[in-house]
Amino acid sequence: MFDYTSRYYSLDTAVYTTTGGRQIPYVRRRFLPQPDGLTLLAQVGVTQGDRLDLIAARTLGVPTQYWQICDANSAMNPFDLTGDAAVGTLVRVPMPQTPQG
Incomplete structure (x- = not known):
């Protein structure tokens, strides 16, 4: 599916x-998985105009995997991680995971 x-x-x-x-x-x-159970790849500082898909493309190589960054930061709403209020904060980027099925 x-x-x-x-x-x-x-x-x-x-x-x-x-x-x-x-x-x-x-x-x-x-x-959501427990963030502490995910292996950390990097921490990225959020800049003005950043979007999670851009961070995912730079760090994971695939923009559609932004959800993995959400998981690593316990974020239900991706916009919470990159909005104006998030500028200057560090976002956890996990090692890429493939869901088991």
């Missing part, structure tokens, strides 16, 4: 059946 590089790749799917009998497939909930 999802590409092997997706954060949702290893999640099970389930089906919800409505009272009317309609079946709605969905992906089970994903829990």
Whole structure:
């Protein structure tokens, strides 16, 4: 259902059946990993105008893997890591992980 590089790749799917009998497939909930359990690759200082996809491209080589940086920083919202209030802070970048499926 999802590409092997997706954060949702290893999640099970389930089906919800409505009272009317309609079946709605969905992906089970994903829990954030504990950041301390991730091996750190680097810490990057956030600059004005930085975006998480740009940081991921520079450090991990793939902009769509920004979610791994979110995981390493316990961030549900990627914009929390690079907004104006984050300028000057350090963002943890983990070693790249491939979800197990």
